[in-house]
Amino acid sequence: MAKNFVIVESPTKAKTIGRFLGKDYVIKASMGHLRDLPSSKIGVDTKKNFQPTYVIPPDKQKTVTELKKNLKGHPKVWIATDEDREGEAIGWHLLQILELKDKDYERIVFHEITPEAIKAALKSPRKIDKRLFYAQQARRILDRLVGYKLSPLLWQKIRRGLSAGRVQSVAVRLLVEKEREIQAFKPEEYWKIKGLFLNSGKEEFTAELERYKGKKWQATNRKEADRVLDVIGEIKNYLVQSVEKKETHRTPPPPFTTSTLQQEASRKLGFSVKQTMLIAQQLYEGIELTEGSTGLITYMRTDSFNLATSALEQAKEVIQKEFGEEFTLDTPRHYQTKSKGAQEAHEAIRPTNLGLKPEELKKHLDARQYKLYDLIWKRTLATQMREAVLDNTIVTLIPTDQPNYEFIARGQIIKKPGFMRVYVEDTDDPEKALEDQEKLLPSLAEQEKCTRKKLEPSQHFTQPPAHYTEASLVKKLEAEGIGRPSTYAPTISTIIAREYVEKKNMELNGPGKYLIPTEIGTVVTDFLVKNFPDILDYGFTAKIEEELDEIAEGKLVWTKSLHSFYDPFAAILEIKAKTLKKFEEVTAEKCEKCGAPMVIKFGRFGKFMACHKYPECDFTRPLPExxxxxxxxxxxxxDEKCEKCGAPMVVKRGCFGEFLACSAYPECKSTKxxxxxxxxxxxxxxxxxxxxxxSKKGRIFYGCNQYPKCKFALWNKPTGKTCPKCKALLVAVNKSKLKCSECNYNQDIK
Structure with a gap:
């Protein structure tokens, strides 16, 4: 019988590791966490120094039984869960469940699932790091206390079914404040004057009026622009006053951390943060290749820019082979992380074998896995390629008769593409990006005479701040020190699932990529900011993250951190529970039954009007609109009749808006x-x-009205036009773009 019993989180990870270890090892999966705080009660005794009560959920009982059964006869247990706080916590709970003492087990960690990494880990085992476990436990208890203490208050004061969270509520606040900033924005008009010119060789180029008497020029209305045109509009002869040439060097972005991978996959590939982490986990745990299950990338939860020496050496070899010596660095490039609490012992996200090119793996990967692997492979290579060298030219032109007016023409050529040959941020087509970044100017020399062909004034308006996307929200959360790499995906998923936020296309008012706070999300945020300012304070939330890092480093006792948070929080909560009134907006309207004022309340289906004297008077009505x-x-x-019984159909309102229901309800429950x-x-x-x-989650989609006989459906609105390539329907992406619902064809709307 095998002497060694290895426990990991997932069957895929177990299968991949099983390839590298011999018959002396039995590998089983815990299927994630085996113990947690109970779902039916708070599970934390705040009077006994935050003592938690852990339970084994019903759906984990079978796994626990099987692990205990398999444990028998194996003298050595290896805890091989992930190398982070969650992995350490799973390991600690395994010790308790399986009643393992220090002499019974070893803890091994690795950044990648490769034969070399696993064998190296087995040679340098350690014990469970209680500091990491305490940090995870403190986070779990903090989140439980906030959720279980604040949510009932929201139920009482606003509406049943609401919830609050230590990080999620702060994330919603960011979105609410951004929305208010956008709503308060007042666009300002300004005008530009652009000219089309010919050099002495009759080659065309454009330049824009930028300075007057050495200072920046900008017209705030048409009259100001016209006054300038009255002065220089008839002048055709211009002179090149100066030609400034400057060489700039562009360094590649650092290798991926969790947050930058989430951001770039969102921008380039359109993946949600949750999708990115799910696919990355699949690539990490193992993909079935010809030789068996193989881990393709390093661990995907990291905030480090470090790359292993072996990876740097392999990157150099691949770059030399694929791109040539002129793209290869003489010495490896290293990056310094700016992230708070970054764990430098970890590695950045990279392929485990850069020699495995994306194209070679394509047949083994699904479409999304291929795209993400390709992104990681290219980014990793780019970090070890030479800088891009660009030549920038700035040409200043002046009208010969009015030298105070300065027109500027800018040109840029890519002298040496360097890393940009393989990777440019925010685009999945580096070749096209190189073309787009080049703005060619004809040859121009100082004192050269040029001819003005035409001058065109154009009206513009200042633009409001952009709404957050998943990518920009992750970037903001990281910049503020709110949450950690492992929390971004669940935070965003939670605020969307709880309908505090929706993803919208602002141009089409349909589903899209922008995160927009809902009405209830805004009301809850205002309530929490007013009554629990510390909980939603960005600096306070970041300070808690720093304390969790200190617990993980052994610099702070976890119970001390919890006391410093909970004691003042509990005192405020007790006062607010007694003094706060239920959320109501008093209106000028009177109740039709008793004459009392009508108030606006929140119900399951949104806002409605109700009598202020409820429950003495139960009169309600919809909002006027x-x-x-x-x-x-x-x-x-x-005139609509029920298809089942023939009774008249009436309009009703539910959680997804208005619908038709049979007037014979409850005898007939037909709806439409x-x-x-x-x-x-x-x-x-x-x-x-x-x-x-x-959809059931409230997301708009487009489907056949013959459903369920026909199940045709689209997420984007069909236009009625068909694709010239495959004849499928063209759908609207936004006001200026259409795309095919089947193939990769797209077109601009003119």
Whole structure:
């Protein structure tokens, strides 16, 4: 019988490691955490120094039984869970569940699942690091205390079913404040004057009026622009006053950390943060190749820029082979991390074998795995390639009769592409990016005479701040020190799932990439900021993260950190629970039953109006705008009959908006969606039409009105036009772009 019993988190990881170890090892998976705080109660005794009560969830009982059974007869246990605080916590709980003493087990860690890494780990085992476990436990207890203490208050004062979270509520606050900043923004008008010129060789180039009497020029209205045109509009002869040439060097971005991988995968590939982490985990734990299950990337939860010496050497070999000596560094490039609490012993995210090119692996990977591996492979290589060298030219032109007006022409050529040959941030097409970044100017010399062909004024407006995307929110959270690499994905998923935030396309008012706070998200945020300012304070939240880092380093006792947070929090909570009134907006309208004021409240389906004297008076009505909408719909569907019993259908309101319901309810429970018809015929069944619908999570999509007979559906709104390449429907991406619903064709809307 095998002497060694190895425990990892997942079956895939177990399978991959199993390839490298011999018959002396049995490898089993814990399937993640085996113990946690109970779901039905708080599970933390705040009066006994935050003593937690851990339970084994029902769905984990079978795994625990199997692990205990398999443990028998194996004198040596190896805890091989992930090398982070969560992995250390899983390991600590395994010791408790399996009743293992120090002499019974060894803890091994590795950055990558390769034969070399596993064998090296087995040669340098350690014991469970309780400091890392205490840091994880402190985070878990903090989050439980905030959630379990604040959420009931939200239920009482605003609406049932609401929740608060230590990090999630701060993330929503960022979005709410950004939305208010955008709403408060007032665009300012300004004008530009651009000219088309010919040099002495009759070659065209453009330049823009930028300075007047040596100072920046900008018109705030058409009259100011016209005044300038009145002065220089008739002048055709211009002179090149100066030609400034400057060589600039561009350094490649550092290798991926968790947050930068999430950001770049969102920008370049359109992946959500959650998708990115899921796919990265698959690549880390192992993909089935010809030789068996193989880990393709290093551990994906890291905030370090470090690359192993072996990886640096291999990168140099691959660059020399694929791109040539002129792209290869003489000595490796190293990056210094700026991230707070970064663990420099860890590595950045990189391929475990840079010799495995994306194209060679394509047949073994699904489309998303291939795209993410390709991104990581190219970024890693780019970090060890030469700088890009660019020649920048700035030409100043002046009208011969009015030398105070200075037009500027800018040109840029890429002298040496360096790393940009393989990788340019924010684009998946480096070759096209190189072309786009080049702005060629004809040959121009000082004192050269040029001719003005035309001058064109153009109106512009200052733009509001951009809404957050998942990528920019992760960047902001990291910059503020809020959360850690492992928390970004669950935080964003949670605030979307709880409907505090929705992802929208602001141009089409449909699903998209921008994170927009909902009405209830805004109300909850305002409530928490007003009554619990510390909980939603960015600096305070970042300070807690720093304390968790100190616990992990053994510099701070975890219970001391919890006391410093919880004691003042509990005192405020007790006061607020007694003094806060239920959220209500008093209106000028009177109750039709008793004459008392009507107030606006939050219900399951959003805002509604209710009598202030509830529960003595139970009169309610929709908000005026909703009532108007319902009356319009009732008029529209007044002749609609129930398909089941023939009774009239009436308009009702649910969590996804208005719908038709049988008036004979509860005897007949027939319902029918009120759908906005796009006027586009279904391409699949040719009988139905495509209508706007909502998913169970409230996301808008477009499907055939013959459902369930026809299940054709699209996320983007169909236009009725067809793709010239494959004849599938063209759908709207935004106001200026269409794309094919099937192939990669896209076109601009003129």
């Amino acid at each position: 909703e009532e108007k909408k319902e009356k319009t719909l009732a008029k529209k569907f007044k 969606a009120i759908a906005n018809n796009t006027g586009v015929k279904c391409p699949e069944c040719s009988k139905g039409e495509i209508v706007e619908r909502k």
